[in-house]
Amino acid sequence: xxxxxxxxxxxxxxxxxxxxxxxxxxxxxxxxxxxxxxxxxxxxxxxxxxxxxxxxxxxxxxxxxxxxxxxxxxxxxxxxxxxxxxxxxxxxxxxxxxxxxxxxxxxxxxxxxxxxxxxxxxxxxxxxxxxxxxxxxxxxxxxx
Numbered sequence: 001x002x003x004x005x006x007x008x009x010x011x012x013x014x015x016x017x018x019x020x021x022x023x024x025x026x027x028x029x030x031x032x033x034x035x036x037x038x039x040x041x042x043x044x045x046x047x048x049x050x051x052x053x054x055x056x057x058x059x060x061x062x063x064x065x066x067x068x069x070x071x072x073x074x075x076x077x078x079x080x081x082x083x084x085x086x087x088x089x090x091x092x093x094x095x096x097x098x099x100x101x102x103x104x105x106x107x108x109x110x111x112x113x114x115x116x117x118x119x120x121x122x123x124x125x126x127x128x129x130x131x132x133x134x135x136x137x138x139x140x141x142x143x144x
Contacts, residue, residue: 023115030111034104039063043071044080044105047097053086054093080104 007015024038031041039061046052046060058068072095075081080101086092097105110116122130 022118023112026112026114027108030108033111034108036104036108037071039067039071040075041105041108043068043075043095044097044101044108047081047095048102048105051084051094051096054083054095057095075101 027041028038031038034041042061043057046057052060054068054072055065058065061068072081072083076083079098081095081097083093084096086094119127
């Protein structure tokens with residue numbers, strides 16, 4: 001019996017590129033349905049994990065700090081986030097998702113129909129495996 005061919009790194013990178021393209025397109029359409037740009041939607045998604053300093057948010061989203069300020073200004077104007085001085089360093093501004101920001105973030109995820117449909121095709125064991133593999137590839141090892 002012959003062994004199934006193994007995917008090499010280039011093939012995996014290509015498949016990741018395709019999957020991220022589908023995800024990003026789906027996300028962009030869902031964010032637009034909430035009258036947000038993709039960058040504004042991504043900022044909300046990052047903040048759904050917890051408050052973040054402006055500088056850290058800019059680094060996570062790989063954008064210039066001045067651009068991040070404009071994104072947060074617009075989100076704050078809509079009542080989706082608020083800024084707060086850091087308790088340990090008053091010069092640092094933390095951005096916090098408001099309850100309305102949480103609602104909008106959840107609405108964006110719920111509207112990502114293509115992504116949802118793809119993930120729904122996976123059985124429970126495959127979902128667990130995908131979760132584990134994505135953690136191994138994209139999250140730093142615990143304790144690092």
